[in-house]
Amino acid sequence: MMFENEIEKEKRKLFENGTTKSALDIVLDKLSKDLFGRSRTGSLEKQICVICGGNAKKFRDKKSEKEYLESAMCQQCQNNAFRVK
Numbered sequence: 331m332m333f334e335n336e337i338e339k340e341k342r343k344l345f346e347n348g349t350t351k352s353a354l355d356i357v358l359d360k361l362s363k364d365l366f367g368r369s370r371t372g373s374l375e376k377q378i379c380v381i382c383g384g385n386a387k388k389f390r391d392k393k394s395e396k397e398y399l400e401s402a403m404c405q406q407c408q409n410n411a412f413r414v415k
């Protein structure tokens with residue numbers, strides 16, 4: 331919860347202009363759509379997890395929060411992916 335403002339700020343940066351998707355964003359969106367059925371930026375916009383589709387609003391620390399902005403993975407999926415406890 332304490333990280334929500336930061337995420338909101340990043341989201342605004344990503345979406346305020348509407349058409350600010352980089353080529354990388356577009357590639358990652360396509361990849362995640364193929365893999366998980368939803369786009370990365372779409373998940374960021376709704377603040378859900380690109381993998382499990384669950385809420386992605388609470389993160390353990392700054393690092394996890396930053397990771398979400400990169401990968402759009404919720405804390406739990408990050409834990410699974412990186413095998414942290």
Ligand SMILES: [Zn+2]
Pocket residue numbers: 379380381382383384403404405406407408
């Ligand atoms: Zn998840």
